[in-house]
Amino acid sequence: MSTDLLPSGFVRHYRQSPLTDPWEPLYSRPEDRKVVIGLRAEAAHTNSRGFVHGGLISALADNAMGLSCGKASGGETSFVTVNLSVDFLGTAKIGQWLEFDTTFVRTGSTLSFAQAFVTADGEICGRANAVFRAVKRPT
Numbered sequence: 001m002s003t004d005l006l007p008s009g010f011v012r013h014y015r016q017s018p019l020t021d022p023w024e025p026l027y028s029r030p031e032d033r034k035v036v037i038g039l040r041a042e043a044a045h046t047n048s049r050g051f052v053h054g055g056l057i058s059a060l061a062d063n064a065m066g067l068s069c070g071k072a073s074g075g076e077t078s079f080v081t082v083n084l085s086v087d088f089l090g091t092a093k094i095g096q097w098l099e100f101d102t103t104f105v106r107t108g109s110t111l112s113f114a115q116a117f118v119t120a121d122g123e124i125c126g127r128a129n130a131v132f133r134a135v136k137r138p139t
Contacts, residue, residue, distance in 0.1 A: 046093075077134045081132055
């Protein structure tokens with residue numbers, strides 16, 4: 001995707017993993033206390049009905065919230081998911097721009113809490129809540 005077709009502030013996502021490699025290209029927009037993840041939905045992101053798969057939505061919401069907890073905590077700590085719940089409030093289809101935007105983060109020394117909304121072309125299609133455990137980064 002040409003970068004001039006991206007919403008303002010989005011660049012190639014800086015963090016890859018074996019899970020998300022098949023979904024590339026992913027984009028992100030880092031902000032002060034959060035990381036917003038975005039992608040243009042393609043056929044490889046969909047289920048047999050042609051809707052963006054709930055597993056992709058869950059995984060990228062989890063990713064956005066975990067990275068946002070890291071930003072909010074100053075980047076000294078990494079986080080692992082303890083609990084994740086996702087409500088699917090609508091559908092996302094091929095061609096739509098999806099954003100995974102963390103709207104609430106409360107970090108603690110052991111546990112952190114986050115909420116994210118998922119939108120497809122600006123319309124809410126999902127809501128996620130998660131609890132993360134703080135894990136010290138190896139030195």
